Amino acid sequence: MRFVNPEQLKHMLCNYVVANGYQLCYKKNDSRRLLVKCCSGACKFRLWASRTSEEKAFQIKSLINEHNCARNFKLGSIVNYAWIGTHYTTQFLQKQKVSVRLLRDEVKEKFRIDISMGQCRRAKKYAIELIEVTLVDHYAKLWSYDEEIRRSNPGSTVKINVNAMPDENKANWKWFLENLKDDLHLEDGFSISLMSDQHKGLLEAVKEVLTIAKHRQCARHIVANFRKRFSGVHYETMFWKASKASTEPLFNAAMKEIQVLNHVAYDYLVETNPKSWSRAFFQEGNMCDAGKMDYLRALIVSSGMQGKSQSSPC
Structure with missing residues (x-):
């Protein structure tokens, strides 16, 4: 299985641990390689991934997907603020004044995981930054929208100069x-x-x-x-x-x-x-x-x- 970069693979791993309640730890974690094991040390679970030499991609080279540990939804550092923020961008787009405490309660209710107030603050900041970048990208496409309107609706009036x-x-x-x-x-x-x-x-x-x-x-x-x-x-x-x-x-x-x-x-x-x-x-x-x-x-x-x-x- 191949990914664009290590961050994409880590996001997938966050989804995996939240859905299953397993505590995973990064034993090796850099831009070229990623080694993930169960934090308990008693499980056989092991994931090894590294960057491919012939392509600019990140690939899982080996995977032992076996667990004999008890499930625990206090997931520690593997579920970070970026993962939380990406799941709440739509909510913050609609209402940026959602409190940090309310966000923590919603995360606990929806995903059954406990996170700190600090993680929630960083998650909110990250989500808002994603929204702002998205809006900037949309405004950058205004002239393309202009051309499409003129092409599909001849005679339309379009005035743009940001x-x-x-x-x-x-x-x-x-x-x-x-x-x-x-x-x-x-x-x-x-x-x-x-x-x-x-x-x-x-x-x-x-x-x-x-x-x-x-x-x-x-x-x-x-x-x-x-x-x-x-x-x-x-x-x-x-x-x-x-x-x-x-x-x-x-x-x-x-x-x-x-x-x-x-x-x-x-x-x-x-x-x-x-x-x-x-x-x-x-x-x-x-x-x-x-x-x-x-x-x-x-x-x-x-x-x-x-x-x-x-x-x-x-």
């Missing part, structure tokens, strides 16, 4: 919105709802380009800032009650509960313009689907502030 350090100012947002308005035929913004995270200059640009578009704020970002000032699950629960209220009386009742609990918290929310984040004030025909708006918001930010044509203000 700027690593864009300025979120009114001029840049106005340029982007004018292009978006032209491409999507948005006219003056009738029946359009724009959700933002209060990006600098965006609201002013919208007022000029899409004059009658409705403005919404992302409730998740409002509550995230709210939590920083007022800790406690009860504050968040009451905020969502006000955010999801379907009528003004229900909204007022929810806000009254917050005012009774803490008038400072109430004043803070009033200053955030509740009409932009509470369902009670949304007009019929201008509702926002949270999932779709999350996608569109991410698209606007990544496209508007990272993809710039040669004629952009920057």
Whole structure:
């Protein structure tokens, strides 16, 4: 059996020990050879692998796959942070704020192995680094995507000129919105709802380009800032009650509960313009689907502030 490099073989060995509960140790471990035995010393298990001379590959030369030791899921150093991190890249891509303690609990429940908090911290860092490298690789393919779009959809408008350090100012947002308005035929913004995270200059640009578009704020970002000032699950629960209220009386009742609990918290929310984040004030025909708006918001930010044509203000 051949592998691209020793790391690929070690990853396979991690899968093997986790699935079977065997404690294996590296007796020889370098770029040219790998000798693996059972840590107990009583088993016959032995794996020898080395780099092939004729090809740039790593090959298992001999294997005695026999165990007579008791299974033990305290697997020690053979299951390292890199192995853990590769199994959780998708989870960290979706939610990077997963705590180290929660990660340790999930690893124990899913794989039945005990790992240290230090391993979890390094695993999280490794997974995030993998994600960042992957995203960089994807951005490097933007021009290939451009060519494919033009080939498969003649007449498409594609504007790409990556700027690593864009300025979120009114001029840049106005340029982007004018292009978006032209491409999507948005006219003056009738029946359009724009959700933002209060990006600098965006609201002013919208007022000029899409004059009658409705403005919404992302409730998740409002509550995230709210939590920083007022800790406690009860504050968040009451905020969502006000955010999801379907009528003004229900909204007022929810806000009254917050005012009774803490008038400072109430004043803070009033200053955030509740009409932009509470369902009670949304007009019929201008509702926002949270999932779709999350996608569109991410698209606007990544496209508007990272993809710039040669004629952009920057």
